[in-house]
Amino acid sequence: MAQNTMADQFEQISLFEEDPSFELENFLPLKIARIGKLVEQQLSEHLMSRHYIGIPEWLVLNTLTRSEGVSVKDLCSQLDLDTVAVSRAATKLTDYGYIEKATNQDDRRLIVLVTTAEGRTLSRQIECSLANLEKRLSRGISRHDWIRMGQLIAAFKQRP
Numbered sequence: 275m276a277q278n279t280m281a282d283q284f285e286q287i288s289l290f291e292e293d294p295s296f297e298l299e300n301f302l303p304l305k306i307a308r309i310g311k312l313v314e315q316q317l318s319e320h321l322m323s324r325h326y327i328g329i330p331e332w333l334v335l336n337t338l339t340r341s342e343g344v345s346v347k348d349l350c351s352q353l354d355l356d357t358v359a360v361s362r363a364a365t366k367l368t369d370y371g372y373i374e375k376a377t378n379q380d381d382r383r384l385i386v387l388v389t390t391a392e393g394r395t396l397s398r399q400i401e402c403s404l405a406n407l408e409k410r411l412s413r414g415i416s417r418h419d420w421i422r423m424g425q426l427i428a429a430f431k432q433r434p
Contacts, residue, residue: 320407330363339397343386
């Protein structure tokens, strides 16, 4: 009985070709990474050109709009960003007048962040403009496939 070689055990599954040999351009994880980078770039350009904030600032503002009085530490875990990124974003948003620091009512030693009226207004404006960005990104993809892509991403994230 012939033994499987290492190459046989790790043969690439290609969704696009009958040839199962490893081809970089058919390597699905690389395709996903490239698409992620492209979408991130378009999102960043969209936010910066229309609202003058970056992705970390938008994530912080959006989270605070939905749940007031969140600490930097809690934002880090909710957004999967490091402390430096959240702190920088919070500083910029504070400087722009979109959020402000407040004292936690349960633990007076803890500082939390809350949105201002201007911050809530900006957050609503961003939501509207991002709906347009999503339409642009989904152009050429059927509604069914767009929804299915969201389901596949959710399933991928839930894996152990």
